[in-house]
Amino acid sequence: MRRCVGLALLCLLGLGFLQSRALQVDVKDDANKTCIYASMMMNFTVRYDTNTSGSRNKTFSLPSDVTLDGSSCGNSTVAPLLWLHFGSGHSWSLNFTRNATVYKGSAITFTYNLNDSHVFPDAKTKGTVTTVFKAAFPPPVPLHNIYKCNSVDAVMAEEVIQIFWNVTLQAFVENGTISSNASQCEADTPSTPGPVTTIPTTTIYSPTTAPRPDKPIAGNYSISNGSKVCLLATMGLQLNVSQARSETTWVVINIDPSNTNGTGSCDNDTASLRLNSNNTFLSFLFAVKNNHFYLKEVEISLLGFINGSAFNESNGNLSYWETSLGSSYMCHSEQRLQVTEHFLLNTFDLRVQPFHVENGNYSTAQQCSLDDDTILIPIIVGAALAVLIIIIMLAYIIGRRKSYAGYQTL
Numbered sequence: 001m002r003r004c005v006g007l008a009l010l011c012l013l014g015l016g017f018l019q020s021r022a023l024q025v026d027v028k029d030d031a032n033k034t035c036i037y038a039s040m041m042m043n044f045t046v047r048y049d050t051n052t053s054g055s056r057n058k059t060f061s062l063p064s065d066v067t068l069d070g071s072s073c074g075n076s077t078v079a080p081l082l083w084l085h086f087g088s089g090h091s092w093s094l095n096f097t098r099n100a101t102v103y104k105g106s107a108i109t110f111t112y113n114l115n116d117s118h119v120f121p122d123a124k125t126k127g128t129v130t131t132v133f134k135a136a137f138p139p140p141v142p143l144h145n146i147y148k149c150n151s152v153d154a155v156m157a158e159e160v161i162q163i164f165w166n167v168t169l170q171a172f173v174e175n176g177t178i179s180s181n182a183s184q185c186e187a188d189t190p191s192t193p194g195p196v197t198t199i200p201t202t203t204i205y206s207p208t209t210a211p212r213p214d215k216p217i218a219g220n221y222s223i224s225n226g227s228k229v230c231l232l233a234t235m236g237l238q239l240n241v242s243q244a245r246s247e248t249t250w251v252v253i254n255i256d257p258s259n260t261n262g263t264g265s266c267d268n269d270t271a272s273l274r275l276n277s278n279n280t281f282l283s284f285l286f287a288v289k290n291n292h293f294y295l296k297e298v299e300i301s302l303l304g305f306i307n308g309s310a311f312n313e314s315n316g317n318l319s320y321w322e323t324s325l326g327s328s329y330m331c332h333s334e335q336r337l338q339v340t341e342h343f344l345l346n347t348f349d350l351r352v353q354p355f356h357v358e359n360g361n362y363s364t365a366q367q368c369s370l371d372d373d374t375i376l377i378p379i380i381v382g383a384a385l386a387v388l389i390i391i392i393m394l395a396y397i398i399g400r401r402k403s404y405a406g407y408q409t410l
């Protein structure tokens with residue numbers, strides 16, 4: 001039997017995000033040596049049904065006074081487990097796995113007690129509810145490194161959203177000494193990744209069909225060959241991916257240009273654009289055929305997509321956006337490009353020119369047929385109105401002529 005001692009320290013934070021305090025705990029083995037260390041801030045939002053006013057969302061924080069009953073350092077067959085108990089009958093646990101080089105979270109188990117009328121007043125159903133998140137939180141961290149992430153990260157399920165930030169965590173601590181080597185999460189180093197080991201944060205997308213996000217903001221990307229701009233792209237991008245490859249639940253994710261980096265390369269007959277944000281990698285490959293360019297390949301990679309696993313899809317046999325060389329391709333309307341069975345790319349306010357860019361500016365645009373339609377409608381309406389006006393004028397003139405002629409005959 002391993003014995004565990006919990007040290008719950010109170011850190012009153014001046015910057016009180018919902019006035020929660022950082023929790024700090026360590027799990028110790030029977031030699032009194034630390035094997036798991038954790039400090040973090042956490043909020044839960046739980047949706048529950050009430051007797052009188054339908055469903056309600058309750059947000060509460062992980063308190064700093066917790067007990068660690070059941071926590072364990074593990075051994076060769078049992079995974080280390082951090083198990084926090086708080087309030088009346090609520091608990092949160094995280095177990096870990098490792099291989100020869102890295103460790104990571106295996107599953108988060110959150111149990112809340114609807115009998116706790118202080119937290120869940122007027123709850124319709126009673127009893128405890130347990131939700132398991134097979135989330136890769138933390139993501140793989142090199143062994144003997146401490147994981148740090150000040151950015152907000154979230155894990156979501158239908159009824160529960162967990163938000164954590166200011167996380168400092170180490171499992172498989174050796175010799176009871178917390179490491180001084182830190183692995184900072186990628187979200188903490190937004191634009192220019194430094195020399196530190198960066199690892200992506202995990203985001204578990206809600207398994208329910210979330211409401212469709214707004215139209216994505218268009219980003220401007222340009223790639224240079226030496227000092228000469230060789231590829232220009234302006235696009236609002238929205239991913240539509242099927243969860244669990246079941247094709248029944250689709251998740252729609254907007255690419256936020258403000259935290260997306262564009263890189264790429266240009267050759268005489270191929271050009272590539274790679275967009276890289278938090279945990280999304282999206283790449284486009286353009287090729288040339290018969291004096292035209294076209295979009296040949298799209299590749300997507302979402303880290304920590306579902307149950308902590310990555311979502312990777314690509315198709316190198318596409319032929320979208322075909323346009324003569326020396327022109328740009330433009331489409332303001334929404335386009336839904338089928339990339340694979342499980343991945344569609346929706347584009348908005350699109351303009352691309354992957355070849356023959358002169359002086360860093362777009363050349364004449366060839367417009368998509370969708371836009372032509374939207375331009376045609378006002379033209380048709382305008383023409384119809386013009387014809388109507390002409391008819392009315394003719395009728396009026398003829399009418400006047402007739403009455404004038406009438407006077408003359410009198």
Ligand SMILES: *[C@@H]1O[C@H](CO)[C@@H](O)[C@H](O)[C@H]1NC(C)=O
Nearest residue numbers: 003005028029030031032033
């Ligand atoms: C472990 O450390 C705590 C305080 O740090 C002490 O009270 C306890 O007696 C120690 N236990 C063992 C087995 O050394």
Ligand SMILES: *[C@@H]1O[C@H](CO)[C@@H](O)[C@H](O)[C@H]1NC(C)=O
Nearest residue numbers: 045047054055056057058161
């Ligand atoms: C609770 O939260 C969900 C998702 O965040 C939202 O769709 C719903 O409208 C909220 N319900 C209430 C009663 O606030």
Ligand SMILES: *[C@@H]1O[C@H](CO)[C@@H](O)[C@H](O)[C@H]1NC(C)=O
Nearest residue numbers: 079095096097106107109132
């Ligand atoms: C972690 O806990 C989950 C849920 O109890 C379990 O399914 C999983 O096997 C555990 N992971 C390891 C490595 O034991």
Ligand SMILES: *[C@@H]1O[C@H](CO)[C@@H](O)[C@H](O)[C@H]1NC(C)=O
Nearest residue numbers: 098099100101102103104140
């Ligand atoms: C350990 O796991 C990581 C990712 O989970 C993997 O990249 C690495 O190759 C694995 N190492 C070994 C030795 O299995």
Ligand SMILES: *[C@@H]1O[C@H](CO)[C@@H](O)[C@H](O)[C@H]1NC(C)=O
Nearest residue numbers: 013015016017041150165166
């Ligand atoms: C996170 O921790 C840092 C210091 O470690 C502190 O300065 C900052 O205010 C904390 N952020 C929040 C939102 O509590």
Ligand SMILES: *[C@@H]1O[C@H](CO)[C@@H](O)[C@H](O)[C@H]1NC(C)=O
Nearest residue numbers: 143144173174175176177179
């Ligand atoms: C733990 O202690 C052993 C023996 O003293 C040493 O070889 C090893 O490098 C130490 N590990 C760490 C991570 O400090």
Ligand SMILES: *[C@@H]1O[C@H](CO)[C@@H](O)[C@H](O)[C@H]1NC(C)=O
Nearest residue numbers: 151187188203256259278279
């Ligand atoms: C990316 O990270 C930023 C800040 O770190 C955050 O505001 C944003 O919501 C994240 N976007 C996604 C899609 O996770």
Ligand SMILES: *[C@@H]1O[C@H](CO)[C@@H](O)[C@H](O)[C@H]1NC(C)=O
Nearest residue numbers: 212240241250252336344346
């Ligand atoms: C996502 O793709 C599915 C399947 O093609 C479709 O039913 C759904 O309308 C699409 N959603 C968006 C926002 O494009």
Ligand SMILES: *[C@@H]1O[C@H](CO)[C@@H](O)[C@H](O)[C@H]1NC(C)=O
Nearest residue numbers: 132133134243244245306307
């Ligand atoms: C994710 O994990 C849950 C709980 O273990 C499981 O029921 C579900 O099928 C998993 N989803 C996928 C896509 O593997």
Ligand SMILES: *[C@@H]1O[C@H](CO)[C@@H](O)[C@H](O)[C@H]1NC(C)=O
Nearest residue numbers: 225266267268269270355356
């Ligand atoms: C690319 O085109 C330029 C000018 O047309 C030519 O000089 C160069 O050799 C070409 N490069 C390749 C790799 O074909």
Ligand SMILES: *[C@@H]1O[C@H](CO)[C@@H](O)[C@H](O)[C@H]1NC(C)=O
Nearest residue numbers: 296314315316317318319320
């Ligand atoms: C690529 O697409 C063409 C026509 O769309 C098809 O004839 C060809 O078999 C496809 N090639 C591959 C490798 O899928």
